[in-house]
Amino acid sequence: MGNVPTTVKHCLSYEQLIQDYPWLRRWLQEEKVGVVQPASDDSTITGHEYPEFVKIVEVGPRDGLQNEKEIVPTGVKIQLIDMLSRTGLPVIEATSFVSSKWVPQMADHTDVLRGIQRAPHVRYPVLTPNMQGFQDAVAAGATEVAVFGSASETFNKKNINCSIDESMVRFEEVINTAKEQQIPVRGYVSCALGCPYEGHIEPSKVAEVAKRLFEMGCCEISLGDTIGVGNPGSMFKMLQSVMKEVPTSALAVHCHDTYGQALPNILTALQMGVCVVDSAVAGLGGCPYAQGSSGNVSTEDVLYMLHGMGIETGVNLAEVIEAGDFICNALCRKTNSKVGQARGRTL
Amino acid sequence: MAAVMRLVNRGSAMGQQYLAFSSAAKVRAACVRDGPALPEKVKIVEVGPRDGLQNEKTIVPAETKIHLIDLLSESGLTVIEATSFVSPKWVPQMADQVEVMKGICRKPGVSYPVLAPNLKGFQAAVKAGASEVAIFGAASELFSKKNINCSVDESLQRFDEVMRAAKEAGVPVRGYVSCVLGCPYEGKVAPEKVAHVAKRLYSMGCYEISLGDTIGVGTPGSMTQMLEAVSREVPVSALAVHCHDTYGQALANILVALQMGISVVDSSVAGLGGCPYAQGASGNVATEDVVYMLHGLGIQTGVDLSKLMTAGAFICRSLNRKTNSKVAQATCKL
Numbered sequence A: 001m002g003n004v005p006t007t008v009k010h011c012l013s014y015e016q017l018i019q020d021y022p023w024l025r026r027w028l029q030e031e032k033v034g035v036v037q038p039a040s041d042d043s044t045i046t047g048h049e050y051p052e053f054v055k056i057v058e059v060g061p062r063d064g065l066q067n068e069k070e071i072v073p074t075g076v077k078i079q080l081i082d083m084l085s086r087t088g089l090p091v092i093e094a095t096s097f098v099s100s101k102w103v104p105q106m107a108d109h110t111d112v113l114r115g116i117q118r119a120p121h122v123r124y125p126v127l128t129p130n131m132q133g134f135q136d137a138v139a140a141g142a143t144e145v146a147v148f149g150s151a152s153e154t155f156n157k158k159n160i161n162c163s164i165d166e167s168m169v170r171f172e173e174v175i176n177t178a179k180e181q182q183i184p185v186r187g188y189v190s191c192a193l194g195c196p197y198e199g200h201i202e203p204s205k206v207a208e209v210a211k212r213l214f215e216m217g218c219c220e221i222s223l224g225d226t227i228g229v230g231n232p233g234s235m236f237k238m239l240q241s242v243m244k245e246v247p248t249s250a251l252a253v254h255c256h257d258t259y260g261q262a263l264p265n266i267l268t269a270l271q272m273g274v275c276v277v278d279s280a281v282a283g284l285g286g287c288p289y290a291q292g293s294s295g296n297v298s299t300e301d302v303l304y305m306l307h308g309m310g311i312e313t314g315v316n317l318a319e320v321i322e323a324g325d326f327i328c329n330a331l332c333r334k335t336n337s338k339v340g341q342a343r344g345r346t347l
Numbered sequence B: 001m002a003a004v005m006r007l008v009n010r011g012s013a014m015g016q017q018y019l020a021f022s023s024a025a026k027v028r029a030a031c032v033r034d035g036p037a038l039p040e041k042v043k044i045v046e047v048g049p050r051d052g053l054q055n056e057k058t059i060v061p062a063e064t065k066i067h068l069i070d071l072l073s074e075s076g077l078t079v080i081e082a083t084s085f086v087s088p089k090w091v092p093q094m095a096d097q098v099e100v101m102k103g104i105c106r107k108p109g110v111s112y113p114v115l116a117p118n119l120k121g122f123q124a125a126v127k128a129g130a131s132e133v134a135i136f137g138a139a140s141e142l143f144s145k146k147n148i149n150c151s152v153d154e155s156l157q158r159f160d161e162v163m164r165a166a167k168e169a170g171v172p173v174r175g176y177v178s179c180v181l182g183c184p185y186e187g188k189v190a191p192e193k194v195a196h197v198a199k200r201l202y203s204m205g206c207y208e209i210s211l212g213d214t215i216g217v218g219t220p221g222s223m224t225q226m227l228e229a230v231s232r233e234v235p236v237s238a239l240a241v242h243c244h245d246t247y248g249q250a251l252a253n254i255l256v257a258l259q260m261g262i263s264v265v266d267s268s269v270a271g272l273g274g275c276p277y278a279q280g281a282s283g284n285v286a287t288e289d290v291v292y293m294l295h296g297l298g299i300q301t302g303v304d305l306s307k308l309m310t311a312g313a314f315i316c317r318s319l320n321r322k323t324n325s326k327v328a329q330a331t332c333k334l
Helices: A006-012 A014-020 A023-029 A060-066 A074-085 A109-115 A131-139 A153-160 A164-180 A203-216 A232-242 A262-271 A299-308 A317-331 A338-343 B002-024 B048-054 B062-073 B097-103 B119-127 B141-148 B152-169 B191-204 B220-231 B250-259 B287-296 B305-319 B326-331
Strands: A055-058 A145-150 A185-190 A220-225 A251-255 A276-279 B043-046 B133-138 B173-178 B208-213 B239-243 B264-267
Touching: A055 A251, A055 A299, A060 A074, A074 A109, A074 A317, A109 A131, A131 A164, A145 A153, A145 A164, A145 A203, A153 A164, A164 A185, A164 A203, A185 A203, A203 A220, A203 A232, A220 A232, A220 A276, A232 A251, A232 A262, A232 B287, A251 A262, A262 A276, A262 A299, A262 B250, A276 A299, A299 A317, A299 A338, A299 B220, A317 A338, B043 B239, B043 B287, B048 B062, B062 B097, B062 B305, B097 B119, B119 B152, B133 B141, B133 B152, B133 B191, B141 B152, B152 B173, B152 B191, B173 B191, B191 B208, B191 B220, B208 B220, B208 B264, B220 B239, B220 B250, B239 B250, B250 B264, B250 B287, B264 B287, B287 B305, B287 B326, B305 B326
Parallel strands: A055 A276, A145 A185, A185 A220, A220 A251, A251 A276, B043 B264, B133 B173, B173 B208, B208 B239, B239 B264
Antiparallel strands: none
């Protein structure tokens, strides 16, 4: 905007900017940037109520890395999780106990789970698609697991080679066994806002699957916009439907940023009372359905928004950026996080 | 997972499905629990050819600029900021301002405003056929000084001349306020300061005030605070938001602005124009991504997303760069 005389070019270097304007480093490091000082209620913006606290579920080490082409060495995965453990993130999805035939990136699941330094007050759920996976996970020390349902029959068939009903039977076994061992289970519903095969997904179908998982015993249901096609309109409709069947406090949103809609979709979810958000450091993980496109929303960008709205997360943004830098350098790739890019430290 | 990976090559076909999918999800929901309804229509002000190209390093030939604007004119956009009548010494990209202005095919019903930083620029613009101009104020004193070498008050006095000449000539004037959510020099900018500058521009005769998050640091929190202050001084119907996506916040900021009654949004095709203050970072929000969101909300824009993406693909090929639009990345092979 406006003219940009050459005199301004000295601002192009981040290091120079920090030197000249120390407030900028504080700005990036502060827990709250642009804190809202609302006239009335503490958590009201534009007549909406927002949660005072949002729990971030960091899925970078699992969902993120799972969709990266480069196989990441076990040591790097462990270091990434250890760095994330120090940022204040309350939940870090560590790995996935699926067959390495399907997901080679997660072949080292046992080594990763055993190798990480578990921080107190941080939970490390792992994916367990079936009983075999669950047993392996528990043997490796897992104290929380997750199962993956879908709102789309076709996606389910193509992804795990069975119908939604058949997958529920599988999950029920896992959930019942987990209950016996007092291991909490999180349920995912993929294709909540659209399916690469079926296209539009009825909100009522999402609600039905969410309800089933919740009633089977999942403590939290994460609703995933798997291909990132959702928008604030479809997010609203879907959540309206799901909230009739599952308490809002048990819901999370897992937005992909493939069409750039993740943050407004998350904002919409917050306006409807959802207070758990999944994200991936550095926006790790492309979208397998749209080559070259982004996938997971990046944790840094989510944090920036939440903190700017005065919403607490307990997470230190600067430290997440550092973890993002680390994994991007290890992957020899640029960060997908806009906050990370603006800082200019990565490749 | 193997089945999943076979889909990688279906990207483009599936993308087309999703363009249709987005507009088919015609949700009329207000998307709020208790807040006000969203506008039924939003006017997009396309700033790619000016604000976008101005911040691109590669100097683009006049014919390319003209072709871009002509493609945009066919996409349903009703306002396309064509060029800038500033001195080429400051902005070499806009040196071909007259040639561009005279070369474009002006579609009926489409307006082609140009920037006019002073009386000289205004006169040159009118001579070249401009029928609408824009002037640029700042909410930050330091930014004004560093950018145009005078204080905010002095810049407004300069614009007075332009306003008088424009009134006489019957030429509408749009006012921009930059740094509304933060300044690269001053840091935080008081909402009251933004309101003060917006009010001055409006009282001087600007028909619309575009509030610019110049360095993209704003969030829904600061956007709300700022709009609350400004809308106390300028009617909401005369306000527009110009969001930069440098920190990925643009669409979320635009959404809260819509929820506060704003119905004019500036954006740039393919997200043209980096941020000069953060090397490698993005700048303007991409028109394609804005339109995708608005259509998904059931809001009319009159824009054909496919034709818009054609224009975006064209300019990216010409600039030999990738698009900054996520929608374009997801649906095209670029």
